[in-house]
Amino acid sequence: MRQLLAVFCALWCAVPAGADVTLSAHYLHVEVPLPPTLSNLDPIPEDNGLAGALTGLKDNQTTGRFLGQEYELSQTYVPEGDDPIAAAKALLATSPYLIISAPAEVQTAIADLPEAQGALIFNTSSGDITLRDADCRANLFHTLPSDAMRTDALAQVFVQKRWTDLVMITGTHPQDVAYAQAVRQSLVKFGLDLAGEKEWAFDADMRRNASQEVPLFTQDFGDYDAMILADEVHDFGRYVLYNTWEARPVTGSEGLSAVAWSPVIEQWGAAQLQSRFEKAHNRQMTSQDYAAWAAMRTLGEAVTRTNAVDPETLRAYILSDAFELAGFKGRPLTYRAWNGQLRQPIAIVHPRALVAQAPLDGFLHQVNELDSLGLDQPESTCEAFQ
Amino acid sequence: MIRTTLAALLLTTTAHAGEIWVTNEKDDTVSVISTETLEVIKTYETGERPRGITFSKDFSLLYICASDSNAVQVMDPNSGEILHDLPSGEDPEQFVLHPDDRHLYIANEDDAITTVVDTESRKVVAQIDVGIEPEGMAVSPDGKIAITTSETTNMAHWIDTETQELFANTLVDSRPRHAEFLRDGSEMWVSSEIGGTLTIFDTATQAEKAKISFEVQGVHPDRVQPVGFEFTAGDTHAFVALGPSNHVAVVNAETYEVEDYILVGRRVWHMDFNEDRSLLFTTNGVSGDVTVIDVAKREAIKSIKVGRFPWGAAFRPTN
Structure with missing residues (x-):
């Protein structure tokens, strides 16, 4: 492999020699007590979200080995009763990249830490609208769609x-x-x-x-x-x-x-992501898995295209017009520059099939039809991204 | 008008009798279309989820990627009989036959591998690690270079066919789907579905030479997604399938300008020409048909109903 890279670099590489770049990210899961439900038929998988991040990591690593770029992902679980803020502090001391599954108020508290300034944090678990609105943070991006x-x-x-x-x-x-x-x-x-x-x-x-x-x-x-x-x-x-x-x-x-995602999505190449995921984790991919996958792939795509690992460069690239993520939803996914929300088509499903995909035909928008879904720029009161 | 055009076409094409073979991904069949009558004349059963399709150089054998059967099937095109399966690695999606008429380079979509199979010994000669979801496959006319494009890694991987090792990896826009060399081997083109572009590489240096983007009136740019493409006689133009925009673009291969857009069926995917390249047959996955394009006039002249989700197309002469 090394030899191969050397040959490849001699022929093509525009990046400086020995340009091995490594992106380390942390996956932080904050356990939340779940209310009892009448039925136990569909338990929430223990690795909900994390499994998606790991699939995204593997995707990044495969691409990275052709470019001399490496990716790492650590996992931290904060049990109920423990302090998630302290855990986040410790993680941010070693890497500015956090992929989080936590309640909205925990996410803003983490984003407000002095250690988090200049960091890139991905919300993969909360659809809370205020996180994309008045409570937005410049260092907090959202790969899960808002409610x-x-x-x-x-x-x-x-x-x-x-x-x-x-x-x-x-x-x-x-x-x-x-x-x-x-x-x-x-x-x-x-x-x-x-x-x-x-x-x-x-x-x-x-x-x-x-x-x-x-x-x-x-x-x-x-x-x-x-x-x-x-x-x-x-x-x-x-x-x-x-x-x-x-x-x-x-x-x-x-x-x-x-x-955001469902096992019944099979078009736009999604069958490949589904089977890759199922093979690795022995279960079907959930919306939260998809959001964590998209967060990891967002970082990967930015590193691939910029050959940088500093959060300032990556953040600027992710919010630029040049960024696009192929997310198996039939069109390129990009981020809303006004609140850090990943623009994405939304699947309308029943348990056995995809019924439709929004935006539906005829719902037009002056800039991007995907912005007919969720808080559009004029509606959002988010100021952190200005 | 269409009738007279057709009559004229029939006259001009009788000297080049032939067939277009189309894989129907969701029907597990191939449809055979006569390039003279423009009708389906036969339908044969295949393995599960047939996609890539190509003939041996003398057209005596047909190779089919039966993706969900995890095999490349070899069919006698005169009888429709499956002669045998070739080992192909898992989930073969697309392949290309080396000019030596013997080695198939196969993209194994689920395994991030390109498999090289010797069609005579029926053995796997090499397996090459490539990026995630390999799909587009091409081989240079001199046979020295094979290309695999990987959809999620967003690269064209350059394989030295002597050593069966990668010697270059070049980034392209999102979701590269298809690759082709010009007949003189000087350029290698790659389509990027989600990126919405064609990237043109100089073969000798593997350097990017040009990038072409598309604009279809009334269609959001996000839905203009280049997939399969083929070069016309003399490599003067490329006809490029633009997926869910339901159009085929005509690109001037010298100036890299897009000259025309032709409305075809829904989710246009791959294509092939008849023998003298006067007619182009495109597979339209969603509408389940094949559009016939008059290449000189740049007009769609007929839609032919085939099976469910037509994917690949390959021509063979019959006279």
Whole structure:
């Protein structure tokens, strides 16, 4: 291999001799207590996110060996009760590159550390809209789509299918409440009507009586075109499908869902990423895996093209027009220069197939159709990127 | 109008009877199109997920990448019978036959490997580590250089066919899909699907010589995605499939200017010419058909329904 590189450099390499560059990044997972859910059918994988980062690392390493560039990724798990800020401090002392799975407030606290100034941190776990808005940070990038990007995608489907009369059932967990708020904003943005809304407040075991309770619970919605579930912790939603009083499609957190990634995505070369991932980790790739993969690949792409490993150069390149990431979604992925959000198509899926991909045909934008999803430049109050 | 054009074409093409063979990725078949009648005359079954397709130099054998069967299948094109499988490494997607008519260079998409197979001894001669998701394959006319492009590593890997080792790796734009040498070997072209460009390399120095980008009216630049391409007679022009923009671009191979865009079927992927290169046949994956282009007029003259998700195309003369 060394010999080969030497030959290759003699023939082509424009980079200085011995230009071995090494990018070290850290994956930081902060454990969050999960609320109990009615069903245990789909446990969240323990390496959710990390597995994606490792696949991205491997992709980078393969490219790197042809260019004399190396990549490393360390992993840190902060158990419940331990101090994630102290852990982040220690990591930032050794590398400015952090890929994080943590609640939004932990992420901003880390980004505000003196040690994090000039660092490049990737949020791969939180769809929190304020992180892309008033609470944005210049050193915090987002590879996971915001909740707004996902609910805007869903709203585009409603518009296209002329499902204009909508109702929503909302869970009570903070994630559910945030998602429901994003849904309300998206419906206003796309001129749709939320005719009814109910809070899910059962404490009975729906595994046994969903067929009795859900028809009654949904009967007073009257007629509508489609139902939206705000059940981001995936507690009750699965029991609503096919049990509603009116025979109408169920969308949102269950049923027809808008997601960053899903095992059912197979076009645009995605089948290759899926099979590479499954071979390595013996399970299917989740949205959070995809976000962590994209973060690692973003760093890799920037190093490949700039042959640099300092965060200032990489950050500038990532935000420039020259940057583009091939993310198996059919178009180049880039970052929004106003809030550090990775622009990306959103998949509209059911558990067995891809139904559509937003932005849908006809949703135009003066700059980039992908900006019809989520906070556009005029809407975002993020100032850190200016 | 179309009828008279067709009649004229029929007259001019009778001297060059032939067939275009098309792999149908989601039907596990090949469709055979007559270049005279422009109709499907036969359909043969293949292994799973057939993609790359090429003939031996005397057209007596057809090689098919049956990706999900993890084999290159060898078919007798006169009978449609599968004669045998060649070892190919896992998930062969695309390949190229060396001018020696004996060695196949195969891109193993899932394994980041290029496999070299001797079609006579039916043995793997070499396996070369390349970038992630190798796809585009080309070999120089003198047979000295083979090229593999890797989609996620974004490189063209230059293989010395004598030592079967890499001697250069050149970066291109995102998701390189296809590579071709000019017939005189002086230039090597690579298409980049997500980057939306064609990069042209000087073969002798492996230095980038030019880069071509495309602009289709009414189509967002993100959806203009160059994939397969072929050179016209005399290498004066390249016809470039632009994927989901549903157009084929005509590029002047001397000035590197894009001269025309031709509307074809949906998600145009690969292509091949008839014998005198007066007609071009493009595979359109999403619409499940093949568009026939009159090369001189630069017009689509017919759509031919084939199987599901047509992928590759290869010509053979029949007279």
